[in-house]
Amino acid sequence: MNLKRFFMNILRTTILNKRYIPFFIILIGFIGLVVLIRFKPTVIGEESKYVPPLVETMKVENRDVQIIVKSQGEVIPRTEINLTSEVSGKIIWVSENFSSGGTFTKGDTLIKLDSRDYELALVTAESNLSQSKVALQREIAESNIAKQEWDKVSDGEASDLALRKPQLAQANAFFAASEATYEQAKRNLNRTSILAPFDGRVRKKNTDLGAIISPGIPLGMIYATDYVEVRLPIANVDLSFLDIPLDGTLIELYKQPQVKLFSKIGNKTYEWTGKIIRSEAEIDPLSRMLSVVARVSEPYDRSINKIPLKVGLYVNANIFGKKFKNVYVVPRHVISNNNFIWTTNKEGILFQQQVDVLRTENDYAYINSGLNSNDEILITKLGFIINGMQIRTN
Numbered sequence: 189m190n191l192k193r194f195f196m197n198i199l200r201t202t203i204l205n206k207r208y209i210p211f212f213i214i215l216i217g218f219i220g221l222v223v224l225i226r227f228k229p230t231v232i233g234e235e236s237k238y239v240p241p242l243v244e245t246m247k248v249e250n251r252d253v254q255i256i257v258k259s260q261g262e263v264i265p266r267t268e269i270n271l272t273s274e275v276s277g278k279i280i281w282v283s284e285n286f287s288s289g290g291t292f293t294k295g296d297t298l299i300k301l302d303s304r305d306y307e308l309a310l311v312t313a314e315s316n317l318s319q320s321k322v323a324l325q326r327e328i329a330e331s332n333i334a335k336q337e338w339d340k341v342s343d344g345e346a347s348d349l350a351l352r353k354p355q356l357a358q359a360n361a362f363f364a365a366s367e368a369t370y371e372q373a374k375r376n377l378n379r380t381s382i383l384a385p386f387d388g389r390v391r392k393k394n395t396d397l398g399a400i401i402s403p404g405i406p407l408g409m410i411y412a413t414d415y416v417e418v419r420l421p422i423a424n425v426d427l428s429f430l431d432i433p434l435d436g437t438l439i440e441l442y443k444q445p446q447v448k449l450f451s452k453i454g455n456k457t458y459e460w461t462g463k464i465i466r467s468e469a470e471i472d473p474l475s476r477m478l479s480v481v482a483r484v485s486e487p488y489d490r491s492i493n494k495i496p497l498k499v500g501l502y503v504n505a506n507i508f509g510k511k512f513k514n515v516y517v518v519p520r521h522v523i524s525n526n527n528f529i530w531t532t533n534k535e536g537i538l539f540q541q542q543v544d545v546l547r548t549e550n551d552y553a554y555i556n557s558g559l560n561s562n563d564e565i566l567i568t569k570l571g572f573i574i575n576g577m578q579i580r581t582n
Contacts, residue, residue, distance in 0.1 A: 436469030
């Protein structure tokens with residue numbers, strides 16, 4: 189009661205005297221603080237319990253694998269030449285197949301030249317050959333007569349001139365020259381028809397009807413269609429997985445690795461099968477990589493391929509490399525930068541295991557040592573993990 193009266197007096201004094209209002213506010217605040225501290229609730233601590241994280245694991249099994257080396261390149265013809273003439277003349281006929289993109293078979297006549305001059309030359313050569321043949325036969329007869337007459341009049345040895353041997357040799361030489369001239373004239377006449385040297389296609393046409401050409405002038409560029417090739421650059425780390433010689437020599441037929449070429453045309457992906465036939469002898473100065481050469485037989489044969497493997501097409505390649513036994517294939521993300529994998533035992537305890545990574549491909553890694561069959565590895569990504577940590581699995 190006295191305390192109540194005391195506070196009332198203070199309140200009355202404070203209201204009457206405004207100078208004591210700040211003092212009164214501080215006093216009320218202090219009293220409230222003391223009351224809160226005195227009657228604060230008691231906190232009862234609870235012991236925290238560790239809950240092992242729920243993770244996903246997988247058992248590993250060893251198996252035999254074949255390494256796939258990936259590359260890409262452009263389809264090029266195996267054989268490509270400039271078509272030229274061996275004789276000069278005026279073009280009087282051009283095949284319809286001799287046009288850009290045209291196809292032809294071996295022996296087809298692509299271009300004909302005016303052959304009249306060469307026909308006349310052949311007639312002249314044939315006449316000279318006939319005359320030299322008659323002269324040779326006459327000289328042979330005269331030489332035989334000279335020998336018979338010498339044998340009748342003398343027992344001694346006759347001179348070459350007496351037996352007409354120089355004249356006979358000269359007649360033989362004239363006949364041989366006439367025969368060569370005739371053969372040359374006949375060959376030149378045949379060369380007025382320019383034939384296809386192989387089955388192929390025309391890449392570029394450089395001449396046409398009425399043009400006068402000379403030997404060696406390119407008439408067009410043609411290429412063979414029996415084979416096409418693809419240069420495939422290989423990274424240095426991948427060369428050891430290809431069982432091929434690296435000196436550029438041709439690989440024996442039964443040792444040539446298989447290669448799958450594929451390309452997307454429209455909404456479909458098409459595939460062609462070929463062989464690696466050799467590596468190139470030099471490192472490419474721009475890419476600093478060694479290229480291998482893939483060859484595909486009969487690329488335009490529709491009975492083998494759904495669509496032709498055309499020259500100039502850009503393709504991706506899967507090269508079938510070396511085979512390895514007893515390899516473990518695991519998801520790539522489970523391997524740390526130091527080639528460690530987290531494994532777990534039957535009690536759900538994690539252990540760090542050192543492994544030897546043979547190779548990584550896409551989302552998988554090939555392990556050739558450090559694991560055993562039926563080992564259980566952690567495949568869930570955890571934010572915090574230590575050796576000996578307890579986990580839970582499904």
